[in-house]
Amino acid sequence: KNEVEQSPQNLTAQEGEFITINCSYSVGISALHWLQQHPGGGIVSLFMLSSGKKKHGRLIATINIQEKHSSLHITASHPRDSAVYICAVDLNNNDMRFGAGTRLTVKP
Amino acid sequence: GAGVSQSPSNKVTEKGKDVELRCDPISGHTALYWYRQSLGQGLEFLIYFQGNSAPDKSGLPSDRFSAERTGGSVSTLTIQRTQQEDSAVYLCASRRQGAGGELFFGEGSRLTVL
Numbered sequence: 006k007n008e009v010e011q012s013p014q015n016l017t018a019q020e021g022e023f024i025t026i027n028c029s030y031s032v033g034i035s036a037l038h039w040l041q042q043h044p045g046g047g048i049v050s051l052f053m054l055s056s057g058k059k060k061h062g063r064l065i066a067t068i069n070i071q072e073k074h075s076s077l078h079i080t081a082s083h084p085r086d087s088a089v090y091i092c093a094v095d096l097n098n099n100d101m102r103f104g105a106g107t108r109l110t111v112k113p
Numbered sequence: 114g115a116g117v118s119q120s121p122s123n124k125v126t127e128k129g130k131d132v133e134l135r136c137d138p139i140s141g142h143t144a145l146y147w148y149r150q151s152l153g154q155g156l157e158f159l160i161y162f163q164g165n166s167a168p169d170k171s172g173l174p175s176d177r178f179s180a181e182r183t184g185g186s187v188s189t190l191t192i193q194r195t196q197q198e199d200s201a202v203y204l205c206a207s208r209r210q211g212a213g214g215e216l217f218f219g220e221g222s223r224l225t226v227l
Contacts, residue, residue: 047219048204050218053216093156093216101158101161103148103158
Protein backbone atom coordinates (compact mmCIF):
# COMPACT_ATOMS: atom_id res chain seq x y z
CA LYS A 6 0.00 0.00 0.00
CA ASN A 7 1.34 3.45 -0.90
CA GLU A 8 2.09 5.73 1.98
CA VAL A 9 0.27 8.55 0.16
CA GLU A 10 -3.04 7.81 -1.54
CA GLN A 11 -4.92 10.26 -3.72
CA SER A 12 -8.45 10.11 -4.99
CA PRO A 13 -9.87 10.25 -7.48
CA GLN A 14 -7.20 9.18 -9.97
CA ASN A 15 -9.02 11.00 -12.77
CA LEU A 16 -11.66 13.68 -12.57
CA THR A 17 -13.66 15.39 -15.31
CA ALA A 18 -15.77 18.42 -14.47
CA GLN A 19 -17.79 21.09 -16.24
CA GLU A 20 -16.61 24.67 -16.06
CA GLY A 21 -17.91 26.33 -12.91
CA GLU A 22 -18.16 23.17 -10.82
CA PHE A 23 -16.72 22.87 -7.32
CA ILE A 24 -13.93 20.30 -7.25
CA THR A 25 -12.44 18.29 -4.39
CA ILE A 26 -9.31 16.17 -4.54
CA ASN A 27 -8.42 14.04 -1.55
CA CYS A 28 -5.14 12.86 -0.08
CA SER A 29 -4.66 10.35 2.72
CA TYR A 30 -1.36 9.33 4.22
CA SER A 31 -0.31 6.61 6.62
CA VAL A 32 2.97 7.95 8.01
CA GLY A 33 4.02 10.68 10.40
CA ILE A 34 4.59 13.94 8.60
CA SER A 35 5.84 17.41 9.34
CA ALA A 36 4.18 19.10 6.35
CA LEU A 37 2.02 18.37 3.32
CA HIS A 38 2.33 19.92 -0.13
CA TRP A 39 -0.10 20.29 -3.00
CA LEU A 40 1.61 20.56 -6.37
CA GLN A 41 0.26 21.29 -9.85
CA GLN A 42 1.64 19.94 -13.10
CA HIS A 43 0.23 21.21 -16.39
CA PRO A 44 0.45 19.00 -19.50
CA GLY A 45 3.98 19.20 -20.83
CA GLY A 46 4.85 21.70 -18.17
CA GLY A 47 6.80 21.88 -14.99
CA ILE A 48 5.59 21.41 -11.46
CA VAL A 49 4.65 24.32 -9.25
CA SER A 50 3.93 24.38 -5.56
CA LEU A 51 0.38 25.46 -4.70
CA PHE A 52 0.32 25.02 -0.95
CA MET A 53 2.44 23.84 1.92
CA LEU A 54 0.56 23.27 5.15
CA SER A 55 0.98 21.53 8.47
CA SER A 56 -2.37 22.40 10.05
CA GLY A 57 -5.70 24.03 9.36
CA LYS A 58 -6.56 25.64 6.08
CA LYS A 59 -4.98 27.87 3.45
CA LYS A 60 -6.64 29.80 0.63
CA HIS A 61 -5.18 31.26 -2.53
CA GLY A 62 -7.63 32.71 -5.01
CA ARG A 63 -10.06 29.96 -6.00
CA LEU A 64 -7.95 27.26 -4.37
CA ILE A 65 -8.40 26.06 -0.80
CA ALA A 66 -6.34 23.39 0.96
CA THR A 67 -7.23 21.81 4.27
CA ILE A 68 -5.50 19.27 6.46
CA ASN A 69 -6.68 17.16 9.38
CA ILE A 70 -3.60 15.87 11.18
CA GLN A 71 -5.54 13.50 13.45
CA GLU A 72 -7.26 11.85 10.50
CA LYS A 73 -4.14 12.02 8.28
CA HIS A 74 -6.15 13.54 5.48
CA SER A 75 -5.96 16.61 3.28
CA SER A 76 -8.24 18.03 0.63
CA LEU A 77 -7.68 20.45 -2.22
CA HIS A 78 -10.75 22.37 -3.33
CA ILE A 79 -11.19 24.42 -6.48
CA THR A 80 -14.16 26.77 -6.61
CA ALA A 81 -15.69 27.99 -9.90
CA SER A 82 -13.45 25.66 -11.92
CA HIS A 83 -12.11 26.79 -15.28
CA PRO A 84 -10.56 24.89 -18.20
CA ARG A 85 -7.18 26.41 -17.32
CA ASP A 86 -7.35 24.45 -14.03
CA SER A 87 -6.90 21.27 -16.08
CA ALA A 88 -3.70 19.69 -14.78
CA VAL A 89 -2.36 16.89 -12.63
CA TYR A 90 -2.57 17.69 -8.91
CA ILE A 91 -0.04 15.94 -6.71
CA CYS A 92 -0.06 15.51 -2.96
CA ALA A 93 3.34 15.18 -1.29
CA VAL A 94 4.32 14.79 2.35
CA ASP A 95 7.45 15.63 4.30
CA LEU A 96 8.31 12.69 6.50
CA ASN A 97 9.74 13.34 9.92
CA ASN A 98 13.18 12.25 8.65
CA ASN A 99 13.16 14.99 5.96
CA ASP A 100 12.40 12.48 3.19
CA MET A 101 9.38 13.03 0.95
CA ARG A 102 6.68 10.79 -0.44
CA PHE A 103 4.37 11.56 -3.35
CA GLY A 104 0.88 10.52 -4.29
CA ALA A 105 0.28 9.22 -7.79
CA GLY A 106 -1.54 12.40 -8.78
CA THR A 107 -5.08 13.29 -9.80
CA ARG A 108 -5.63 14.19 -13.44
CA LEU A 109 -8.26 16.95 -13.62
CA THR A 110 -9.98 17.92 -16.86
CA VAL A 111 -12.34 20.88 -16.80
CA LYS A 112 -14.55 21.12 -19.89
CA PRO A 113 -15.91 24.45 -21.12
CA GLY B 114 19.23 32.32 -11.54
CA ALA B 115 15.71 32.95 -10.42
CA GLY B 116 14.59 29.34 -10.58
CA VAL B 117 15.85 25.77 -10.69
CA SER B 118 17.63 25.22 -13.98
CA GLN B 119 18.03 21.82 -15.61
CA SER B 120 19.96 20.79 -18.69
CA PRO B 121 19.65 19.40 -21.22
CA SER B 122 15.89 19.85 -21.62
CA ASN B 123 15.82 16.94 -24.05
CA LYS B 124 18.29 14.14 -24.58
CA VAL B 125 18.04 11.28 -27.04
CA THR B 126 20.65 8.58 -26.69
CA GLU B 127 21.34 5.06 -27.81
CA LYS B 128 21.03 2.10 -25.52
CA GLY B 129 24.29 1.45 -23.70
CA LYS B 130 25.55 5.04 -23.74
CA ASP B 131 26.17 7.08 -20.60
CA VAL B 132 24.26 10.33 -19.97
CA GLU B 133 24.72 13.21 -17.57
CA LEU B 134 21.87 15.44 -16.44
CA ARG B 135 22.55 18.70 -14.65
CA CYS B 136 20.59 20.61 -12.03
CA ASP B 137 21.41 24.11 -10.89
CA PRO B 138 19.28 24.84 -7.80
CA ILE B 139 18.15 28.19 -6.50
CA SER B 140 21.00 29.98 -4.77
CA GLY B 141 20.97 29.37 -1.03
CA HIS B 142 18.84 26.24 -1.21
CA THR B 143 20.53 23.53 0.81
CA ALA B 144 18.14 20.69 -0.04
CA LEU B 145 18.16 19.18 -3.54
CA TYR B 146 16.07 16.29 -4.83
CA TRP B 147 16.10 14.22 -8.01
CA TYR B 148 12.89 12.54 -9.17
CA ARG B 149 11.91 10.52 -12.21
CA GLN B 150 8.57 10.57 -13.95
CA SER B 151 7.87 7.91 -16.54
CA LEU B 152 5.12 8.45 -19.11
CA GLY B 153 1.76 8.61 -17.38
CA GLN B 154 3.26 7.72 -14.01
CA GLY B 155 3.74 9.55 -10.74
CA LEU B 156 6.93 10.97 -9.31
CA GLU B 157 9.58 8.44 -8.27
CA PHE B 158 12.12 9.60 -5.70
CA LEU B 159 15.74 8.99 -6.71
CA ILE B 160 18.15 10.84 -4.40
CA TYR B 161 18.18 13.65 -1.84
CA PHE B 162 21.04 15.98 -0.87
CA GLN B 163 20.87 18.08 2.29
CA GLY B 164 23.76 20.46 2.87
CA ASN B 165 27.01 18.61 3.54
CA SER B 166 25.30 15.48 4.85
CA ALA B 167 25.66 12.14 3.13
CA PRO B 168 22.97 11.93 0.43
CA ASP B 169 19.93 9.68 0.74
CA LYS B 170 20.43 7.33 -2.23
CA SER B 171 17.65 4.94 -1.28
CA GLY B 172 15.61 5.71 -4.40
CA LEU B 173 18.26 4.99 -7.01
CA PRO B 174 16.90 2.07 -9.08
CA SER B 175 20.24 0.41 -9.86
CA ASP B 176 23.99 0.86 -9.56
CA ARG B 177 23.97 2.36 -13.05
CA PHE B 178 22.57 5.52 -11.46
CA SER B 179 24.72 7.90 -9.46
CA ALA B 180 24.58 11.54 -8.49
CA GLU B 181 26.86 14.08 -6.96
CA ARG B 182 26.53 17.61 -5.75
CA THR B 183 29.65 19.72 -5.93
CA GLY B 184 30.19 22.59 -3.51
CA GLY B 185 26.68 22.23 -2.16
CA SER B 186 25.23 23.73 -5.33
CA VAL B 187 25.09 22.16 -8.81
CA SER B 188 24.16 18.49 -9.01
CA THR B 189 24.79 15.97 -11.77
CA LEU B 190 22.79 12.78 -12.21
CA THR B 191 24.69 10.17 -14.23
CA ILE B 192 23.14 7.13 -15.83
CA GLN B 193 25.62 4.57 -17.15
CA ARG B 194 24.89 2.03 -19.86
CA THR B 195 21.41 3.43 -20.43
CA GLN B 196 18.49 1.07 -21.02
CA GLN B 197 15.17 1.75 -22.72
CA GLU B 198 13.38 1.60 -19.37
CA ASP B 199 15.44 4.61 -18.26
CA SER B 200 13.40 6.78 -20.65
CA ALA B 201 11.56 9.32 -18.51
CA VAL B 202 11.52 12.93 -17.45
CA TYR B 203 14.11 13.55 -14.76
CA LEU B 204 13.06 16.35 -12.43
CA CYS B 205 15.15 18.28 -9.97
CA ALA B 206 13.75 20.26 -7.04
CA SER B 207 15.34 22.39 -4.38
CA ARG B 208 14.30 24.18 -1.24
CA ARG B 209 15.88 26.42 1.35
CA GLN B 210 16.09 23.77 4.01
CA GLY B 211 14.81 20.29 4.67
CA ALA B 212 11.32 19.39 5.69
CA GLY B 213 8.78 22.16 5.80
CA GLY B 214 10.18 24.38 3.08
CA GLU B 215 8.43 25.18 -0.20
CA LEU B 216 9.67 23.07 -3.08
CA PHE B 217 10.79 24.60 -6.36
CA PHE B 218 10.99 22.33 -9.40
CA GLY B 219 13.01 22.62 -12.57
CA GLU B 220 11.41 22.04 -15.96
CA GLY B 221 12.92 18.59 -16.20
CA SER B 222 15.20 16.76 -18.58
CA ARG B 223 13.38 14.44 -20.96
CA LEU B 224 15.53 11.38 -21.65
CA THR B 225 14.74 9.05 -24.52
CA VAL B 226 16.79 5.88 -24.88
CA LEU B 227 16.46 4.28 -28.30
